[in-house]
Amino acid sequence: MLQVEHLSVRFPGGAAPAVEDVSFHLNRGEILGLVGESGSGKSVTAQCLAGLLLPDAEVTGSIHLEGQELTGASPAQLRAIRGKEVAMVFQEPMTSLNPVLPVERQVEEALRIHTRLNARQRRDRALAAMAEAELPDPAALGRRYPHQLSGGQLQRAMIAAALVSEPKYLLCDEITTALDVTVQVQILDLLARIARERNMGVLFISHDLRLVKKLCHRALVMRGGRIVETGTVEELFHAPREAYTRRLLDAIPTRESKLR
């Protein structure tokens, strides 16, 4: 279980904390949605979990990963967890991959860092992960460079790169935002299947409530750095207790939801 208690993050020079007193937990095999408008602290929360915040960010509270305390852990300890226990996928697939390295080389990167597998074993695992992320012809695709792939393919490659070291938790930060609607749906199906098959906990961050409703079991609603509401997706969508959640729901174009 990934457990977050009273997490607060403050950046130097920032008047208000970016994240304030946030508590939640994420079970393995569960998909937890995190919704809110931009600037609500969603990404900061995820980056804090992944340990990617700048060193001068001031973090208080506690993050427990399978019983291990992460706040206050040494950089080396955090590096051993990042990419191994907790992997992350980002919003912009086009810029999130290194432009001068072939895709396959980047998919296997986590194995290079966290395992002692040889080049051949790494390659086999990388190709398997790419196949699992439903990339067609992984061997051929892996030799190509990021600029030669489409956004959807790149995002699948990013997911493959995250899966390759078999992490227990996956943090997805707006991973469908930069993609076409049809590709978005495919990526969601992929995530749902992987979470089920691998018994992996997924934190799905999005500003798009429809996606959260389609994919997640539970969801958190954030606003101004705080969690304003939490519950199962059914509860949130059918009987929102908070006015803010209701407003977010009202903002969904109804005609489109009818069409679906």
Next chain:
Amino acid sequence: MLLFGGVVSLLTVSAALLGAFWTPYNPTAVSAAEKFCPPSLVHLLGTDNFGRDVFSRVLQGMGASLLIAACVVAIGCLLGTAIGCLCGYFGGPADFLLTRLCDVVTAFPSVLLALVVVSLAGRGTVQIVLALGVLFIPSFARLVRGEAARCRDASYIQSARLMGVSHGRILLAHILPNLRGVLVPAIVIGFNNAILSEASMSFLGLGVQPPFPSLGSMLSDSQTYLQRAPWYAFSAGAAIALLILGFSLLGEGLQRRRRA
């Protein structure tokens, strides 16, 4: 950086200005009794092989360097701006040819080109100013051309054209003022290059001719007496380095501020 460069440049320029009106000794006064005096309170930077006061000569030499650099940059900047403006604004085959020509000329180091020009036109102060001036045109022309071409496509220029404003008026009233941002750092950096080029040519004996004092030819003379009077070489060389340092810091600072 801007501040520090400004201070160094201000110091060197005021020293040169001072040297133009007043020097502690007559820089060309020969004194057989005072040959190779080391630096002292009487002669701040010592004396040279003819017993001339090095400090006075350096002051005058700095003035000469700055004056030549100013003339070179003035020629290069004025003609370069004119050519670049017309090319960038009107385009066409003349623009294509001139741009190619500028590309070729800027590929060659200016000292090499100046060497060719001097070997054709003969040595002398006027020749070196004209030669370097002409060689500085392409770099300015290239810079201005790019900026002018961008301005031409801006919507406010297009609308000015539609309102029937003449080409000449657009060039003077709209495009020229827009060039200030790129020209100011370029002039400072050009100054820097001009000082180095002039010093190099004079060092080779192909620039400013004696008895007109020049830091480059002083450095070249001093080399013969390096063992007996190292202060002579140090003073002349340090003066060149100081001039370049000031303007390079200033140029760098200006460019950074422009980008920021």
Next chain:
Amino acid sequence: MKTLFSKFAALIITLFLVSALAFFAFALIPADPATTMLGSEATPEAVAALRSQLGLDRPLPVRYFEWLAGFLRGNLGESYLYRMDVGQMLSGKIAVSALLTTLSFLLTVALSIPLGVLAGSVRNRYLDAAAVGLNQLVMSVPPFFLGILACYGLGIVLKWFTPGAYVSPEKDFWGCVRYLIFPALSIAIPRSAMAVKLLRSSIRDQLGQDYIRTARSRGASETSILLRQVLRNALLPVITFLAVSLAEIMTMSILIEQVFSIPGVGQLLLSSVSNRDYPVVLAIVMLLAAWIVTIHFLADLLTRLADPRVRLG
């Protein structure tokens, strides 16, 4: 492939134009070489005879194409002053200058890349400011002054070498290299400072990119991010700069040869300029121009090869 071909065509055309420009410029100077060679007391008949012997009485375009054809076949012309084949005059000197240029270039690369990486990875603000300031200072020292400083400090005071005691490579190759190290350093240090500045800012740019965040999210250490992810991207602009540096280094070596009294191409060029020995100047200028234009072409090619976005389109 198509761009490669058109680039190559542009290279040939540029070389052709540069050669024509240089030839006509030197042909149009007022001084008559025949008069220069024979002195001002020569009879008009003797001058005319020499003119026709040198082929100066024929139309310019004919002379140009003859000269070009000869040049391409390795006949670089004949010195007015020494009545000697320019190729012969150059033969030993080219080796010396090439050695000096190569040494300077290798030193520039060897100094700038590690120092640039170091400068790019400095986190401390004050240390960074100090490094940038020092770098700017080193950049401002003209190579010929640095050479004089080296002659004084390392030569006269520390006696690591004797300024002016040049050894020819035929006699003692390693002795020659040992002597040339100091002039090569004088060229390489300010050049490296410029490359360090470029590499530092290039690394800073890359460190702000999204793919760095990805690498961090995989648990990569900062050192491995720098060396395995950032460096290849950050070096792209530096490769071009270093390649183009070969042209600048060549020019700087003309000055440095003066400082260290190295009998290379630069010294021959300077004495020929002073003596108005135009065939020699023309030949050297053409060789340098061909070298510079080719270097720019290769630099462009190298950058394309190193960047898959350009290479694979």
